[in-house]
Amino acid sequence: QDYYGQELQKSGDLRTNACVTSARPLPGPVRDALERVHEEVVARYYGCGLVIPECLATCRILDLGSGSGRDCYLLSQLVGEQGHVTGIDMTEGQVRHGAGASPRPPSVPPPLFPFSSQVEVAKKHIAYHMDKFGYRKPNVEFLHGYMEKLVDAGLADESYDIVISNCVINLAPDKRAVLREAYRVLKPGGEMYFSDVYASQRLSETVRKHRVLWGECLAGALYWRDLYSIAEEVGFSPPCLVSASPITIGDKELEGIVGDCRFVSATFRLFRVPGSSRAGPGQVIYNGGIVGHERELVFDANFTFKEGEVVDVDAEMAAILRSSRFAETFSIQAGGANAAAPQGCCC
Numbered sequence: 001q002d003y004y005g006q007e008l009q010k011s012g013d014l015r016t017n018a019c020v021t022s023a024r025p026l027p028g029p030v031r032d033a034l035e036r037v038h039e040e041v042v043a044r045y046y047g048c049g050l051v052i053p054e055c056l057a058t059c060r061i062l063d064l065g066s067g068s069g070r071d072c073y074l075l076s077q078l079v080g081e082q083g084h085v086t087g088i089d090m091t092e093g094q095v096r097h098g099a100g101a102s103p104r105p106p107s108v109p110p111p112l113f114p115f116s117s118q119v120e121v122a123k124k125h126i127a128y129h130m131d132k133f134g135y136r137k138p139n140v141e142f143l144h145g146y147m148e149k150l151v152d153a154g155l156a157d158e159s160y161d162i163v164i165s166n167c168v169i170n171l172a173p174d175k176r177a178v179l180r181e182a183y184r185v186l187k188p189g190g191e192m193y194f195s196d197v198y199a200s201q202r203l204s205e206t207v208r209k210h211r212v213l214w215g216e217c218l219a220g221a222l223y224w225r226d227l228y229s230i231a232e233e234v235g236f237s238p239p240c241l242v243s244a245s246p247i248t249i250g251d252k253e254l255e256g257i258v259g260d261c262r263f264v265s266a267t268f269r270l271f272r273v274p275g276s277s278r279a280g281p282g283q284v285i286y287n288g289g290i291v292g293h294e295r296e297l298v299f300d301a302n303f304t305f306k307e308g309e310v311v312d313v314d315a316e317m318a319a320i321l322r323s324s325r326f327a328e329t330f331s332i333q334a335g336g337a338n339a340a341a342p343q344g345c346c347c
Contacts, residue, residue: 026050027292033077036132037070038125044068044118051164051267052078053193054297055290055325059161062185063087064147064178064194065168069122069140073129075164076140078291081133086160087142088153091118119144148177150185158187161325165194167265170220179234183272189323192236192270197247198224200262210257218249218263227268236270237316240300243267269300273316277323281315285331297329305330 026034030052034042045068052071056078063072066087075085122142130138145153147168163182172178182192199221213219222230231239244266249255286305288294297305305311313321321330 027052029078029292030074033074034070036077036129037073038128040121041068041070041073041125044121045070046167051166051193051195053162053164053191053269054293055329056083056162057291058082059325060084060159061086061162061164062150062155062160062182064163064165064182065089065171066122066142067091067118067166067168069125069142071164071166072122072140072142073125076129076135077133079139081135081137081139083139085140086155087122087140088145088147088150088155089119089122089142090144090146146172148172148174148181150181155185157184158190160185161187161190163190163192163194165192165196167196167217169194169196170217170222171214172220175222175226176230176234179230179236179270183234183236186272188272188274189277189325189327190272191324192272193242193267194269195265195267197221198227198264198266200224200264203261204259207258207261210254213254213257216254218247218254218258221263224264224266231270235272237273237320239268239270240302240320241266241268242300244301271320271324273319273323277319278315279318279322280334282313282318282322282332282334284311284313284318284321284333285309286311287329287331290329 030050052074056075057080059079060083061075061079063075063085066072066089069087072085072087076083079085119142126138126140126142129140143153147165163186165178169175169178179192186192197217199218200223202223203219203221207213208219210219227239231237244264247263247265249258249263284305286297286307286309288307290297295307299305303311303313303317318332318334321327322332
């Protein structure tokens with residue numbers, strides 16, 4: 001709360017690149033949408049990847065750890081006025097302008113934006129963005145709360161099509177609770193699409209208790225193999241790796257504390273697949289039509305679907321496509337080879 005709500009005022013204040021890594025180029029529609037987001041919201045963005053999935057029209061989306069609201073305002077445009085985006089973040093509270101703020105020496109220029117909490121920044125720009133997007137009423141809301149306890153914020157079971165998060169699960173001490181809550185609020189066939197930081201080994205006590213490494217998303221990084229076991233335990237389908245890129249620390253003091261552990265920024269997608277959708281491997285044909293991905297859909301690191309092309313998929317992928325929002329954009333039939341996909345983000 002203190003590191004993101006008070007100490008960091010712009011992405012340039014970060015001491016590592018853990019929270020600014022993006023392994024994929026921005027698609028045209030996303031790039032255009034980003035240009036319409038308020039400059040203060042963008043300046044206070046600390047995500048570690050691109051968490052804008054495909055096929056979003058009219059979807060209800062929940063952003064865990066929404067911060068200044070950058071991804072929410074991007075998604076607001078992509079879901080359209082009939083869709084809805086909820087952002088939840090823990091950093092509402094203290095602000096460092098006005099009473100109690102430390103005096104600024106005359107030689108130091110004022111900050112580009114006033115010191116304020118992440119949620120405060122997000123909320124104050126709702127009217128600006130709705131006017132910019134031409135919406136008659138807001139399709140975005142921001143809540144103060146914890147992603148481990150979404151029920152406390154009043155979020156109901158099976159109420160969202162998609163849950164996203166961008167470099168925040170590492171900040172939660174209880175990762176299982178985060179995934180359990182995400183699974184609970186997702187509709188059957190819903191997806192959790194998230195970017196985060198993973199470690200090549202379980203971290204030492206010294207690393208896990210280091211204040212700056214926590215704030216920079218490294219000390220709370222999950223050992224990547226544990227993601228697979230936790231996802232299975234909660235009920236999700238096996239994680240689909242979308243993209244990954246190595247993290248360089250670039251700070252001698254922090255590198256010495258971390259030692260030989262390696263970190264990666266990775267984007268995964270998990271699905272809440274109903275049992276009724278599981279019917280063995282299949283053959284699928286992408287029918288095209290998803291905005292920005294009309295001719296080719298790069299679903300994850302193992303599956304790329306080209307319009308009109310027959311692709312053999314394993315039972316898990318067949319069930320995902322059959323039960324999710326992608327069902328209407330694919331022709332699916334039983335049979336085909338049982339395509340086994342390699343797993344892991346640190347290969």
